[in-house]
Amino acid sequence: MTADRTPLTRTELADLLTGAAQSVSGILTAEYPTAAGRSYLHPVLGPLSAGPQVVGELNDRLEGFVAAEPRPATPAGLFTLASYASALGWLTESFAELTASVDQICTHVGIPTEPRGPVLTATDGAERDEEFDFAFSALELTAIRTAAQAAGLTPDDYVEVLSQSLLAASRITDACMEISSGLLEDAAYVLDEATDHVWIGDGPNSLPTLVRSLLARMEAAQ
Numbered sequence: 001m002t003a004d005r006t007p008l009t010r011t012e013l014a015d016l017l018t019g020a021a022q023s024v025s026g027i028l029t030a031e032y033p034t035a036a037g038r039s040y041l042h043p044v045l046g047p048l049s050a051g052p053q054v055v056g057e058l059n060d061r062l063e064g065f066v067a068a069e070p071r072p073a074t075p076a077g078l079f080t081l082a083s084y085a086s087a088l089g090w091l092t093e094s095f096a097e098l099t100a101s102v103d104q105i106c107t108h109v110g111i112p113t114e115p116r117g118p119v120l121t122a123t124d125g126a127e128r129d130e131e132f133d134f135a136f137s138a139l140e141l142t143a144i145r146t147a148a149q150a151a152g153l154t155p156d157d158y159v160e161v162l163s164q165s166l167l168a169a170s171r172i173t174d175a176c177m178e179i180s181s182g183l184l185e186d187a188a189y190v191l192d193e194a195t196d197h198v199w200i201g202d203g204p205n206s207l208p209t210l211v212r213s214l215l216a217r218m219e220a221a222q
Contacts, residue, residue: 007070013080014191016065020087021183023054024176036150040109040162043169044102047176051095058088076190083186083208087179090210094175101168105161109153182209 008016030050034042062084065072072081141155148158186208207215 014187017187086210
């Protein structure tokens with residue numbers, strides 16, 4: 001964006017939100033090569049590698065949107081600003097939580113300092129097999145043992161950290177999907193309404209989708 005401009009049209013404002021939505025949804029399709037010894041981190045490495053760049057790009061666009069003259073002042077412009085800022089804040093918080101979860105997984109893998117127990121093989125640990133039979137087939141048990149051995153973990157530890165990784169991946173997926181969906185809803189609202197009639201008042205429908213979602217989360221947490 002230039003430093004001197006005419007106010008953005010409804011289409012340009014909607015495009016700003018739509019572009020942000022596409023960037024956020026792209027996080028979920030990001031791939032990152034995972035070594036066999038770190039296969040338990042595979043569910044989170046793609047989002048973890050793509051997230052910071054997306055956050056940085058969205059932050060740069062927001063700064064440009066706010067800094068350019070004239071500053072957003074129309075109802076549509078303020079509505080767009082609120083939606084975009086909410087999305088960026090939510091995404092930043094979500095990645096802070098993802099990073100913390102990955103740190104916990106890495107810490108767990110690095111301790112205890114005492115030697116780990118031997119990895120189960122196909123011929124030993126029949127009693128441990130019974131423990132896994134409720135959730136895994138024989139083929140899955142073999143795959144777990146193989147992956148655990150490559151990672152230098154016991155099968156129990158491997159399943160635990162993989163479960164934590166999958167949970168963290170599920171949380172960032174849900175967040176990105178909700179953020180992207182909210183941005184698209186707000187983009188459609190800005191585009192469909194006449195600029196001077198985008199409603200910003202006291203009612204709940206006057207707030208961007210993501211602002212309402214954030215308020216609902218805060219109320220639920222109380």
